[in-house]
Amino acid sequence: MKKKLIVGNWKMNGGLQANAELLAGIRQGLPAALQCGVGVAVPAVYLAQVQALVQDSPIALGVQDVSQHEKGAYTGEVSAAMLQEFGVRYALVGHSERRQYHGETDADVAHKAQAALAKGITPVVCVGETLAEREAGQTEAVVKRQLAAVIQHVGHCVSELVVAYEPVWAIGTGKTASPEQAQQVHAVLRAQLAAATQQADRVPLLYGGSMNAANAAQLLAQPDIDGGLIGGASLKAADFLQIIAAAQ
Numbered sequence: 001m002k003k004k005l006i007v008g009n010w011k012m013n014g015g016l017q018a019n020a021e022l023l024a025g026i027r028q029g030l031p032a033a034l035q036c037g038v039g040v041a042v043p044a045v046y047l048a049q050v051q052a053l054v055q056d057s058p059i060a061l062g063v064q065d066v067s068q069h070e071k072g073a074y075t076g077e078v079s080a081a082m083l084q085e086f087g088v089r090y091a092l093v094g095h096s097e098r099r100q101y102h103g104e105t106d107a108d109v110a111h112k113a114q115a116a117l118a119k120g121i122t123p124v125v126c127v128g129e130t131l132a133e134r135e136a137g138q139t140e141a142v143v144k145r146q147l148a149a150v151i152q153h154v155g156h157c158v159s160e161l162v163v164a165y166e167p168v169w170a171i172g173t174g175k176t177a178s179p180e181q182a183q184q185v186h187a188v189l190r191a192q193l194a195a196a197t198q199q200a201d202r203v204p205l206l207y208g209g210s211m212n213a214a215n216a217a218q219l220l221a222q223p224d225i226d227g228g229l230i231g232g233a234s235l236k237a238a239d240f241l242q243i244i245a246a247a248q
Protein backbone atom coordinates (compact mmCIF):
# COMPACT_ATOMS: atom_id res chain seq x y z
CA MET A 1 0.00 0.00 0.00
CA LYS A 2 1.09 3.55 -0.67
CA LYS A 3 2.67 5.29 2.30
CA LYS A 4 0.41 7.91 3.89
CA LEU A 5 1.62 11.44 4.59
CA ILE A 6 0.68 13.38 7.72
CA VAL A 7 1.59 17.07 7.79
CA GLY A 8 0.96 19.41 10.68
CA ASN A 9 0.14 23.03 9.86
CA TRP A 10 1.00 25.02 12.94
CA LYS A 11 -0.46 28.20 11.44
CA MET A 12 0.51 31.27 13.52
CA ASN A 13 1.14 29.30 16.69
CA GLY A 14 4.22 28.37 18.61
CA GLY A 15 7.16 29.91 20.40
CA LEU A 16 10.72 28.84 21.02
CA GLN A 17 9.89 26.89 24.14
CA ALA A 18 6.58 25.47 22.90
CA ASN A 19 8.17 24.29 19.64
CA ALA A 20 10.95 22.50 21.47
CA GLU A 21 8.49 20.76 23.78
CA LEU A 22 6.12 19.80 20.98
CA LEU A 23 8.83 18.35 18.76
CA ALA A 24 10.48 16.52 21.64
CA GLY A 25 7.10 14.94 22.41
CA ILE A 26 6.52 13.95 18.79
CA ARG A 27 10.01 12.54 18.38
CA GLN A 28 9.70 10.52 21.56
CA GLY A 29 6.35 9.04 20.56
CA LEU A 30 7.04 8.21 16.91
CA PRO A 31 6.84 4.50 16.18
CA ALA A 32 10.30 2.95 15.73
CA ALA A 33 9.26 1.51 12.38
CA LEU A 34 7.38 4.52 11.03
CA GLN A 35 5.21 3.55 8.07
CA CYS A 36 4.10 7.01 6.94
CA GLY A 37 5.66 10.32 6.04
CA VAL A 38 5.49 13.06 8.68
CA GLY A 39 6.02 16.79 8.29
CA VAL A 40 5.46 20.04 10.15
CA ALA A 41 4.72 23.35 8.41
CA VAL A 42 6.03 25.98 10.78
CA PRO A 43 6.12 29.79 10.83
CA ALA A 44 9.15 30.83 8.77
CA VAL A 45 10.75 32.63 11.70
CA TYR A 46 11.29 29.26 13.40
CA LEU A 47 12.94 27.51 10.47
CA ALA A 48 16.43 27.45 11.92
CA GLN A 49 15.21 26.25 15.28
CA VAL A 50 12.96 23.53 13.87
CA GLN A 51 15.56 22.44 11.33
CA ALA A 52 17.87 21.65 14.24
CA LEU A 53 15.10 20.02 16.28
CA VAL A 54 14.06 17.59 13.53
CA GLN A 55 17.58 16.72 12.50
CA ASP A 56 18.22 12.96 12.45
CA SER A 57 14.50 12.32 12.70
CA PRO A 58 11.98 11.29 10.04
CA ILE A 59 10.11 14.58 10.49
CA ALA A 60 10.25 16.72 7.35
CA LEU A 61 10.43 20.49 7.57
CA GLY A 62 7.70 22.55 5.95
CA VAL A 63 6.50 26.12 5.69
CA GLN A 64 3.10 27.69 5.23
CA ASP A 65 3.79 29.95 2.27
CA VAL A 66 6.47 30.87 -0.25
CA SER A 67 6.97 33.92 -2.41
CA GLN A 68 6.22 33.58 -6.09
CA HIS A 69 9.13 35.93 -6.78
CA GLU A 70 12.74 34.92 -7.00
CA LYS A 71 14.22 37.83 -5.07
CA GLY A 72 14.22 41.58 -4.75
CA ALA A 73 11.91 44.35 -3.58
CA TYR A 74 9.12 42.27 -2.04
CA THR A 75 9.00 43.45 1.56
CA GLY A 76 8.00 40.74 3.99
CA GLU A 77 8.28 37.87 1.53
CA VAL A 78 10.43 34.74 1.86
CA SER A 79 11.84 33.18 -1.30
CA ALA A 80 12.06 29.51 -2.20
CA ALA A 81 15.86 29.83 -2.36
CA MET A 82 15.90 31.03 1.26
CA LEU A 83 13.70 28.12 2.31
CA GLN A 84 15.94 25.71 0.45
CA GLU A 85 18.89 26.85 2.56
CA PHE A 86 17.07 25.61 5.65
CA GLY A 87 16.31 22.21 4.21
CA VAL A 88 12.62 22.87 3.66
CA ARG A 89 10.88 19.92 2.02
CA TYR A 90 7.25 21.09 1.82
CA ALA A 91 5.64 24.48 1.23
CA LEU A 92 1.91 24.93 1.60
CA VAL A 93 0.55 27.09 -1.20
CA GLY A 94 -2.94 28.51 -1.51
CA HIS A 95 -4.14 27.70 1.98
CA SER A 96 -7.67 29.07 2.27
CA GLU A 97 -6.55 31.44 5.01
CA ARG A 98 -4.07 32.99 2.57
CA ARG A 99 -6.65 33.11 -0.21
CA GLN A 100 -9.18 34.66 2.17
CA TYR A 101 -7.12 37.08 4.25
CA HIS A 102 -4.31 37.89 1.84
CA GLY A 103 -6.19 37.91 -1.44
CA GLU A 104 -4.19 35.13 -3.07
CA THR A 105 -5.59 34.25 -6.46
CA ASP A 106 -5.44 30.97 -8.35
CA ALA A 107 -2.71 32.53 -10.51
CA ASP A 108 -0.67 33.53 -7.44
CA VAL A 109 -0.97 30.01 -6.09
CA ALA A 110 0.19 28.55 -9.40
CA HIS A 111 3.23 30.84 -9.44
CA LYS A 112 4.08 29.94 -5.85
CA ALA A 113 3.89 26.23 -6.66
CA GLN A 114 6.24 26.76 -9.59
CA ALA A 115 8.65 28.83 -7.48
CA ALA A 116 8.82 26.04 -4.89
CA LEU A 117 9.33 23.31 -7.50
CA ALA A 118 12.15 25.29 -9.08
CA LYS A 119 14.09 24.95 -5.81
CA GLY A 120 13.26 21.32 -5.19
CA ILE A 121 10.58 22.07 -2.60
CA THR A 122 7.33 20.11 -2.84
CA PRO A 123 4.30 22.38 -2.99
CA VAL A 124 1.28 21.24 -1.00
CA VAL A 125 -1.46 22.82 -3.10
CA CYS A 126 -4.49 23.56 -0.95
CA VAL A 127 -7.94 23.63 -2.53
CA GLY A 128 -11.41 23.73 -1.03
CA GLU A 129 -14.85 25.23 -1.22
CA THR A 130 -16.62 27.56 1.20
CA LEU A 131 -19.91 26.58 2.80
CA ALA A 132 -21.81 28.89 0.44
CA GLU A 133 -20.13 27.28 -2.55
CA ARG A 134 -20.96 23.77 -1.29
CA GLU A 135 -24.55 24.72 -0.68
CA ALA A 136 -24.75 26.17 -4.17
CA GLY A 137 -23.55 22.84 -5.60
CA GLN A 138 -20.25 24.34 -6.75
CA THR A 139 -17.81 22.16 -4.80
CA GLU A 140 -16.42 20.26 -7.77
CA ALA A 141 -16.23 23.31 -10.00
CA VAL A 142 -14.35 25.30 -7.35
CA VAL A 143 -11.72 22.68 -6.51
CA LYS A 144 -11.22 21.84 -10.17
CA ARG A 145 -10.71 25.49 -11.06
CA GLN A 146 -8.21 25.92 -8.21
CA LEU A 147 -6.22 22.82 -9.18
CA ALA A 148 -6.40 23.50 -12.92
CA ALA A 149 -4.57 26.80 -12.48
CA VAL A 150 -1.64 24.96 -10.90
CA ILE A 151 -1.67 22.02 -13.32
CA GLN A 152 -1.56 24.35 -16.30
CA HIS A 153 1.31 26.33 -14.86
CA VAL A 154 3.62 23.55 -13.67
CA GLY A 155 3.34 21.44 -16.81
CA HIS A 156 5.25 18.17 -16.61
CA CYS A 157 5.90 18.61 -12.87
CA VAL A 158 2.30 17.73 -11.93
CA SER A 159 3.35 14.38 -10.52
CA GLU A 160 5.65 16.16 -8.05
CA LEU A 161 2.82 17.97 -6.31
CA VAL A 162 1.01 17.16 -3.11
CA VAL A 163 -2.64 18.27 -3.14
CA ALA A 164 -4.65 18.97 0.00
CA TYR A 165 -8.43 19.12 -0.06
CA GLU A 166 -9.51 21.40 2.75
CA PRO A 167 -13.18 22.36 2.74
CA VAL A 168 -13.18 25.86 4.22
CA TRP A 169 -16.26 25.09 6.33
CA ALA A 170 -14.40 22.25 8.04
CA ILE A 171 -11.28 24.22 9.00
CA GLY A 172 -11.06 24.94 12.69
CA THR A 173 -14.80 24.42 13.10
CA GLY A 174 -14.88 20.90 14.49
CA LYS A 175 -17.07 19.99 11.49
CA THR A 176 -15.22 17.34 9.53
CA ALA A 177 -16.23 16.32 6.05
CA SER A 178 -17.62 12.81 6.26
CA PRO A 179 -15.30 10.16 4.82
CA GLU A 180 -17.74 9.81 1.90
CA GLN A 181 -17.87 13.56 1.23
CA ALA A 182 -14.08 13.79 1.31
CA GLN A 183 -13.57 10.69 -0.84
CA GLN A 184 -15.99 12.05 -3.44
CA VAL A 185 -13.93 15.22 -3.88
CA HIS A 186 -10.63 13.33 -3.75
CA ALA A 187 -11.83 11.10 -6.57
CA VAL A 188 -12.59 14.20 -8.63
CA LEU A 189 -9.11 15.57 -7.96
CA ARG A 190 -7.49 12.22 -8.78
CA ALA A 191 -9.32 12.09 -12.11
CA GLN A 192 -8.23 15.64 -12.89
CA LEU A 193 -4.62 14.74 -12.14
CA ALA A 194 -4.92 11.57 -14.20
CA ALA A 195 -5.91 13.65 -17.19
CA ALA A 196 -2.66 15.59 -16.80
CA THR A 197 -0.16 12.89 -15.86
CA GLN A 198 0.19 9.14 -16.06
CA GLN A 199 1.53 9.25 -12.51
CA ALA A 200 -1.56 10.61 -10.80
CA ASP A 201 -1.52 7.73 -8.34
CA ARG A 202 1.81 8.98 -7.06
CA VAL A 203 0.41 12.35 -6.03
CA PRO A 204 -0.51 12.30 -2.34
CA LEU A 205 -4.02 13.68 -1.83
CA LEU A 206 -4.35 14.93 1.75
CA TYR A 207 -7.55 15.76 3.57
CA GLY A 208 -7.60 18.71 5.96
CA GLY A 209 -10.31 20.22 8.13
CA SER A 210 -10.87 19.27 11.76
CA MET A 211 -9.04 16.00 11.32
CA ASN A 212 -8.30 14.53 14.72
CA ALA A 213 -7.45 11.38 16.60
CA ALA A 214 -11.08 10.25 16.61
CA ASN A 215 -11.87 10.63 12.91
CA ALA A 216 -8.47 10.10 11.25
CA ALA A 217 -8.67 6.34 10.77
CA GLN A 218 -11.99 6.46 8.91
CA LEU A 219 -10.87 9.28 6.66
CA LEU A 220 -7.54 7.62 5.92
CA ALA A 221 -9.31 4.37 5.01
CA GLN A 222 -10.83 5.98 1.92
CA PRO A 223 -9.21 4.86 -1.33
CA ASP A 224 -8.17 8.33 -2.50
CA ILE A 225 -7.24 9.84 0.87
CA ASP A 226 -3.48 9.49 1.14
CA GLY A 227 -2.91 11.49 4.28
CA GLY A 228 -3.88 14.52 6.30
CA LEU A 229 -3.08 18.19 6.72
CA ILE A 230 -3.69 18.83 10.38
CA GLY A 231 -4.19 22.21 12.03
CA GLY A 232 -5.31 22.30 15.66
CA ALA A 233 -4.57 18.67 16.41
CA SER A 234 -0.96 19.06 15.28
CA LEU A 235 -0.21 21.38 18.18
CA LYS A 236 -0.42 18.65 20.82
CA ALA A 237 2.08 15.83 20.56
CA ALA A 238 -0.35 13.20 21.86
CA ASP A 239 -3.06 14.14 19.33
CA PHE A 240 -0.66 14.37 16.41
CA LEU A 241 0.87 11.02 17.34
CA GLN A 242 -2.55 9.38 17.39
CA ILE A 243 -3.20 10.60 13.86
CA ILE A 244 0.19 9.28 12.80
CA ALA A 245 -0.72 5.95 14.42
CA ALA A 246 -3.92 5.88 12.35
CA ALA A 247 -1.80 6.30 9.22
CA GLN A 248 0.43 3.31 9.93
Ligand SMILES: O=C(CO)COP(=O)(O)O
Nearest residue numbers: 009171172209210231232
Ligand atom coordinates in the same frame (compact mmCIF):
# COMPACT_ATOMS: atom_id res chain seq x y z
O1 LIG B 1 -6.38 24.34 7.85
C1 LIG B 1 -6.08 23.23 8.27
C2 LIG B 1 -4.77 22.64 7.96
O2 LIG B 1 -4.11 23.36 6.99
C3 LIG B 1 -7.01 22.45 9.12
O3 LIG B 1 -7.10 23.07 10.34
P1 LIG B 1 -7.85 22.32 11.54
O4 LIG B 1 -7.28 20.93 11.60
O5 LIG B 1 -7.53 23.16 12.74
O6 LIG B 1 -9.30 22.33 11.18
